[in-house]
Amino acid sequence: MSSSEIFRLVLLLVATVSYCACRRSRSRHPHIIFIVADDLGWSDVGWRDPEMHTPALDRLAKEGIILNQAYMQSSCSPSRGALMTGKYPFRLGLQHSVISAGKKEYLTDKETILPQYLRTLGYATHIVGKWHLGFCDWKYTPTYRGFDTFYGFYNAAQGYFNHTGKKNGYDFRDNEKVDWSAKGTYSTHLFATRAQRIVRDHDPDKPLFLYLPFQAVHGPFEVPQEYIDNYCSHVQDKARRVHCGMVAALDEAVGNVSQSLQDFGLADNAIVIFTTDNGGPTKKGSSNWPLRGSKTTLWEGGTRAISFVQSKSRRLLPKQGVTFNGLMHVVDWLPTLLTAAGYDSNDIPANIDGINMWKQLRRVRGRSPRREMVYNIDEVKDNAAIRIGRWKLIQGKAGKPNGWYNPPTGVRSRKVPRGKAPTLQLFDLKRDPNETRNLIKRKPKIVQRLLRKLEKYKRELVLSEPRSRMLKMSDPKLFNNTWSPGFCSEVKPTEDCL
Ligand SMILES: *[C@@H]1O[C@H](CO)[C@@H](O)[C@H](O)[C@H]1NC(C)=O
Numbered sequence: 001m002s003s004s005e006i007f008r009l010v011l012l013l014v015a016t017v018s019y020c021a022c023r024r025s026r027s028r029h030p031h032i033i034f035i036v037a038d039d040l041g042w043s044d045v046g047w048r049d050p051e052m053h054t055p056a057l058d059r060l061a062k063e064g065i066i067l068n069q070a071y072m073q074s075s076c077s078p079s080r081g082a083l084m085t086g087k088y089p090f091r092l093g094l095q096h097s098v099i100s101a102g103k104k105e106y107l108t109d110k111e112t113i114l115p116q117y118l119r120t121l122g123y124a125t126h127i128v129g130k131w132h133l134g135f136c137d138w139k140y141t142p143t144y145r146g147f148d149t150f151y152g153f154y155n156a157a158q159g160y161f162n163h164t165g166k167k168n169g170y171d172f173r174d175n176e177k178v179d180w181s182a183k184g185t186y187s188t189h190l191f192a193t194r195a196q197r198i199v200r201d202h203d204p205d206k207p208l209f210l211y212l213p214f215q216a217v218h219g220p221f222e223v224p225q226e227y228i229d230n231y232c233s234h235v236q237d238k239a240r241r242v243h244c245g246m247v248a249a250l251d252e253a254v255g256n257v258s259q260s261l262q263d264f265g266l267a268d269n270a271i272v273i274f275t276t277d278n279g280g281p282t283k284k285g286s287s288n289w290p291l292r293g294s295k296t297t298l299w300e301g302g303t304r305a306i307s308f309v310q311s312k313s314r315r316l317l318p319k320q321g322v323t324f325n326g327l328m329h330v331v332d333w334l335p336t337l338l339t340a341a342g343y344d345s346n347d348i349p350a351n352i353d354g355i356n357m358w359k360q361l362r363r364v365r366g367r368s369p370r371r372e373m374v375y376n377i378d379e380v381k382d383n384a385a386i387r388i389g390r391w392k393l394i395q396g397k398a399g400k401p402n403g404w405y406n407p408p409t410g411v412r413s414r415k416v417p418r419g420k421a422p423t424l425q426l427f428d429l430k431r432d433p434n435e436t437r438n439l440i441k442r443k444p445k446i447v448q449r450l451l452r453k454l455e456k457y458k459r460e461l462v463l464s465e466p467r468s469r470m471l472k473m474s475d476p477k478l479f480n481n482t483w484s485p486g487f488c489s490e491v492k493p494t495e496d497c498l
Pocket residue numbers: 158159160161162163164168220222
């Protein structure tokens with residue numbers, strides 16, 4: 001062979017190899033499917049309570065990586081704000097409670113949010129489901145904040161079939177337009193169907209970010225009867241039986257979307273994340289057992305989230321079928337996903353609270369780079385909590401319900417402590433994840449260390465907006481009985497806005 005022939009052969013080889021590599025991975029950037037369940041408790045899935053019917057979630061979690069110490073905020077808007085920005089809500093003024101219908105409350109538009117970052121890498125970005133980060137002006141709504149499309153609702157809650165919330169305002173949109181055709185159909189079906197359509201119509205060579213925050217399983221407690229009859233008739237407690245039906249429908253939806261990823265060629269280059277937005281509301285059939293407390297509290301039951309990440313690709317997630325015990329917080333998703341997506345670490349903003357966990361998710365061993373986290377600092381409720389290593393300090397009232405509820409059938413519950421709650425509590429989460437023994441008197445040095453750290457964080461607090469009344473100009477009656485943007489400025493909307 002002459003040298004020019006060898007040269008040509010080498011060229012051909014290089015071309016073939018790079019062609020194959022390129023065919024296999026298609027896009028350099030993985031598809032990201034981020035699924036959020038609303039108010040799903042720690043024990044509301046089959047692998048923690050066998051009475052629940054969640055075959056799809058069980059399978060995905062088992063295939064993927066169960067995140068055993070992944071924390072969220074204790075309620076909806078704060079969690080979503082933290083997910084979108086990578087910052088603690090107390091830096092955003094979002095720390096106190098949720099964004100309410102008809103008020104001048106929103107996630108500040110001074111922050112760049114997750115879909116905006118991903119767009120710069122060429123991602124198509126879609127949100128299907130619940131927004132709940134404000135809509136008094138169009139500029140706070142998803143399609144003005146980095147999402148190509150929006151299908152869902154703006155507020156916190158509504159009927160699952162009538163899509164009507166407070167003040168009888170209908171709240172359901174396809175992009176910016178009110179979508180009346182949703183009326184009468186259960187939202188879990190609507191959102192799964194739309195998500196599947198997005199996956200079907202998506203060019204697999206282009207990266208996809210699909211943010212899928214379901215309405216389920218938030219109140220009101222509604223589900224087509226067949227889900228209760230088919231999967232939950234064995235559940236004794238009535239509230240938990242309905243809840244079980246809602247979870248079963250959610251599970252079917254997740255299974256359907258996962259199947260579509262497979263059917264339309266996205267699965268082998270996709271990362272699927274599943275998490276709740278906060279702990280379950282224990283009074284309505286949800287269970288955080290054996291964790292303490294409920295949604296909206298600083299207890300583990302309000303904040304430690306059911307969560308996993310899954311991928312069909314060993315290239316993306318080499319370790320699968322394992323549990324990751326390292327500490328993670330919702331703020332970590334932003335830098336973690338941006339890194340997975342191919343962002344240069346120098347381009348990830350330094351002023352966020354999130355820590356990039358991508359390497360740990362790929363390795364699933366060793367210590368988490370996250371050693372401490374702030375549960376929240378709320379200057380209105382006058383409470384706060386922080387964790388460093390195994391130690392958790394709660395200052396002020398952790399919130400109620402403050403006991404242990406809805407244990408699996410046959411397991412006896414614990415007695416709820418009575419009397420006035422102590423104003424400072426210390427727990428050793430390594431030995432006592434159920435928060436049963438307050439060690440405040442035994443470990444004064446550790447208490448001092450945690451308090452000092454907390455005080456440091458408090459200096460960075462951005463005050464939350466004082467609670468306001470519902471603005472008259474937000475009244476759905478002014479907008480053909482729909483909840484509609486355009487009331488921030490408190491001037492009467494003109495005719496063409498109606
Ligand atoms: C919508 O459904 C919810 C939950 O069932 C119900 O409470 C509410 O009254 C309904 N609203 C309207 C306008 O029908």
